[in-house]
Amino acid sequence: MPAFFLALRRLRGPLITLISVYAVAVLGLTLIPGVDGEGDPVRMDFFSAFYFVSFMGSTIGFGELPYPFTAGQRFWVTVCIYFSVVAWLYSIGRAIALAQEPAFRQALTQGAFKRAVDRIHDPFYIICGYGDTGRLLVEGFTERGKRTTVIDLEQQRINDLELAALEIYVPGLCADAEHPASLIAAGLNDIHCAGVIAVTSNDKINLKVAITSKLLQPHLKVICRSEIHDVGINMESFGTDHIVNPFDIFADRLATALHSPANYIIRRWLTSPSGTPLSEPLFPPRGRWILCGYGRFGKAVDRFLSFEGVEATIIEVDPKHTDAPYDTIVGRGTEAVTLREANVEQSAGIIAGTDDDTNNLSIIMTARTINPDLFIVARQNRQRNSALYEAAGIHLVMQRSDIIARTIITRIVNPLLAEFLELLTDDDMEWSNLLATRISGACSDGAHTWNLSITRARCPALAVSLYQGAGISLSTILDEAQKCSGEKAAPLPLLLKRENDTMMLPEPSTLLQHGDQILFCGTHSAENLITWIAGNLNALESAMQGAAETPATNSA
């Protein structure tokens, strides 16, 4: 709407000019005497005059109507032609200038963006920042059918968003997320807005976004990225729902990978996009490690490593400034000398954790030439370097944006899975190994997780049967699904949540209750089968018969 008013205001001059020129021309034609076919004097009436001026102004053709003009009339028409042409040129020029004016274009794009946001009638999330993380988030949400709107400071990134091949339209606006007006334009006050996710690379902007959202819409879920602990604590103080510190999560994952590879691989599988083939588990060796770079990332890694009891030699180019321990080896780690000094020949693994991808790659290449058996962990800062990191044959790549995006997507799209991963402890190695084996057995075509809530709306047959007092155990449904699909392994229930009870890996003999929420992992066809059994009374009865005939067996 502002664009429309701006256009009207700017076109005031041209329109008044046109009206005046037309009025004067018409008036002149009606006043100047002419002659008709028989030579009698005649005056043009307003209708003919307006008709003549209309086509004179736009085409200057059609001849002299209704009778050939007298010299006086021709004189007047000549003057009028020049004036009307100039008036039209002026008007069209102004209209084109208006269309090219940045303020007008901005008003237009803002209007289009607002209308696109208004048209969203499903719950949607506002994503502030369309860098590496924002892009992965938008892709992840879109893939799972969730709507999003995007704000970014750079027009180039909004252009990238427009060109991205997304299945659902994601409106994007080039605006400063720090201004409350930008967030409101992106739908902060919309009733369909479900939450705000601030993942810009600037902690201050993220903080401002969190404050704005919590002040204007306290009920909204707000998730923020924060790389500085103080800012994170500040965000927590006014109720930000979740704060993602990439360095901490990073270091925590790395520690998990070193300590309990099975646990790490389970997390990785379950948070991968649907259909990704299961990656191979890794077994990092025990022994002394080398840690290159002692910035925020290095510090976090060092803390978690010492917690795990892993000794690490630190290499840092500026130990004074980074407050590194006294036995730190000074250097970049990209030179063989420094690496030798850190005793790379006898080390088990190396972590290239500087904030420069080129240096990290260089560290890896150099280290590997000296000791080919090294287990290599590298930090990837920029997503565009993915091809290089893949080619470098690194055992474990830690990519910041990927980790943040996975954490946030899991938390929002599948809260049950987030809960499961939180409960997943890495104390019992054997238990984790067993779980990893069971998951890989259940998921033949890539890890896929889904929720089943036993409610009348979601699975009517199951809800009604339970209401009538039928005793249905988890195995009844699982066995039937396995029988129908003909697959080797049944889908695996990971978590069962009811009113005041949460069960990790519920037993197959568990009796279901109305209101249960179950997290499964398995194949896509298994999901369809289970949904079908839970929703169709005949299928459910056949499953119950099957369960009654064969005594309950342990499907695990």
Added chain:
Amino acid sequence: MNLQKVLFAFFIMLALTLNFGFVMGEINNPSHHHVYELFAALVVSLIATVMKFGDRTHMGAVLLAASLVADLQLIAAAVVWGISVRVMEIELGTGVMSSIVSLSGGAVVANVISVVLLIIETVQARR
């Protein structure tokens, strides 16, 4: 004093006075209502409308609406005139004249509202 405000008020009032001048007289007497007066009223009314473009205040919106109503009524009057005389070739008699004048009479009401609103706005600005 602001030249733009002068022009604005000038056109709004001129639209009313010209319109009123055309309507004045016996409603069905063609000799009381001259075509040039209708033409002038229409042109001034159109210009007054354009001058009201782009004002986003509530008052501006109502002023614009009143002006659009006046335009519509005057254009209707001019079209009735043109069609009855040129297309249907009826003599400009009492029947046609009274519909033309009553249409422009409607425009007078809209123009009066415009002027009243203008006065209210001015008084408010004084306070």
